[in-house]
Amino acid sequence: MEKISEGTLAIALLALIQGVLASGAVEVQPSINPAEVGDSVTLSLSPSTTLRSGSWAVGASLILTWLGDQQAVFPSYSGRASVNVLTGALTLNSVTVADSGVYVVQSSEPQLRANASITVLEPISNVTLRTNQTNLMEFKSSAVVTCSVSSGSSLSFLWMNGSSEVKASDRVQLTDENSTLTIVNVTRYDQGPFSCRVFNLVSNGTSDPVNFTISYGPDNMALTVNGQNTTSFPIGSNLTVFCSAQSSPPALLQWAFRGELVNTTGPLLELFRVGKDRSGPYSCLAFNKHTNMNSNITTHIMITEPLSGSEQQAVNVMLLPLLLLVEFLILLPGKL
Structure with missing residues (x-):
């Protein structure tokens, strides 16, 4: 009775193991995934299992079968595929993009079916x-x-x-x-x-x-006189008027005084020892021959005579009350 019980227990245990395997407890694990074209990929069973026979397929295509220590590789995989007849692990050499797919292993001793997907990618070159x-x-x-x-x-x-x-x-x-x-x-x-x-x-x-070379402008023009914001200067001054414009390619610049073109081109207009007759509007004209666009900017320059001594004294007298008022307003909060 004891031997019969042990045999029954062994049979029941074997059936349980086969049932677990068939239910998907065994997984297929690729050695590399994704793989690169030319790699070798091994699909192993986990946990490791001894298989007496079985087959590997990808999609509807059989790769190989084995029984005991004998294996048969289908022609399309000849020289590239092999199986470990003890563990059922499949090795594919020199894989290609066409080898991407779902790989299925089946065995009847013990009974199991498991699968895994692998992706084979071609490396990038020459972007x-x-x-x-x-x-x-x-x-x-x-x-x-x-x-x-x-x-x-x-x-x-x-x-x-x-x-x-x-x-x-x-x-x-x-x-x-x-x-x-x-x-x-x-x-x-x-x-x-x-x-x-x-x-x-x-x-x-x-x-x-x-x-990219992008042609644009001219626009966003600016004018300065002697690098200052002021446009009023005494008689006898030397003036440098600078014109700028955003433009690509650089704009052609031409100058005008009181609406009449002067014989000066480029970003600088230089005036030496100016007299009152040089007062008036100065214009910078910009033209881009690539965009066929133009723009302009004008500033009014005033040339003045210096004040005489009596005139300066009169100005000071006029400013004195204003200065006193400002000082009083500044001190007032402190006295309150």
């Missing part, structure tokens, strides 16, 4: 940019840049403007799975450098940058 044109006009042109690779699979794209990420907006479009960047109605701030970063789970690469 390059292609653009429609690099010479653009502000508010009138659109920039289109396409990012491509010589090799690589399951690609993700990230665009950079210098060290800042480029994101989609009203003027910025990212299309073709983010591989194409379009900037509509470019501005002077869209010059770049733009670069493209491409990555997948096994590799990454960055393109060389591309810059």
Whole structure:
């Protein structure tokens, strides 16, 4: 009776083990996932299990079968696939992108079925940019840049403007799975450098940058006289009038006095020992031959005679009451 009980217990235990295995307690664990093209990948069973026979398949395609220490590899995997006849572990050598899929192992001794997915990715190489044109006009042109690779699979794209990420907006479009960047109605701030970063789970690469030449202006003009904000100077002064304009390419600058052009071009107008006849409006005219736009700015310069001694004394007398009033107002709070 005791032997019968032990045998019954052994049979029940074996059935329990087989039931656990069949229920999915055994898992398939890839040695690498995702894998890179050319890698070797081993699919092992966990926990380790002794299998007397079984088969491996991916999708509907059989890879190999084994019985005892004998294995048969199907022709499409000849030389690349092998199985450990004790543990059932499958090894695939020189994997390709086509080897991605769900791998299923089945065995009848003991009875089990388990699976795992592996992904094989091609590494990225030679990231390059292609653009429609690099010479653009502000508010009138659109920039289109396409990012491509010589090799690589399951690609993700990230665009950079210098060290800042480029994101989609009203003027910025990212299309073709983010591989194409379009900037509509470019501005002077869209010059770049733009670069493209491409990555997948096994590799990454960055393109060389591309810059745009954007013609704009002239605008935001400014005039200064002797580097000062004042425009009133005494007779006999030497004056340097400086004109600036935001423009690309640099604007052509021409000067005018009282509406008449003078024989001076460039950002500086120099006047020496000026007399009262040099009082009046001075204009700087800017023209950009690329944008065919122009702009101008005018300042009024007053040339005055220095005050005589009696005039200066009269001014001082007039200012004295004002100065006393200011001093009184300053001291008043302290007396209260």
